[in-house]
Amino acid sequence: MIPRFPRGVRLHHDQARERWVVMAPERMFVPDETALEVLRLVDGARDLEDIIDALAAKFDAPREVIATDVRAMVDDLVARGAITP
Template sequence: MTPRFAAGVRLHHDVARGRWVVMAPERMFVPDETALEVLRMVDGARDLDAIIDALAEKFDAPREVIAGDVRALLDDLVVRGALVT
């Protein structure tokens, strides 16, 4: 599984509000800091395992814990139409 943003969806830094947002047609998501770390790695090139491995290493956390959290987040954003796999 290689997640990527759906057509018309992008991660964008809203300078006026000083925060990152996921811009989608006619809607916007405001990710928390944890979600933002994951979304910054969604580039259409890294597969799910590469994202999980990178985050587990970056935060020195158990891979199983990171994997569960990342999968839940990505699955939610797929259901919302923000990501495709």
């Protein structure tokens, strides 16, 4: 699976409020720090396994722990319409 932002959805840094938001038509949400780490890696080119590998390396954490958390988070982000598989 290669996660990507659907048409009209983007990750945006709100400089006035100094926070990252996911902007979509007629809605937005503020990702927590963990979701933000995943969303920053969503580029439409990396597949989910590449994202998991990058996060496991960045945080020096066991890949299987990162994989479980990232898959659950991606499922939630897909359900919210923030990303599409």
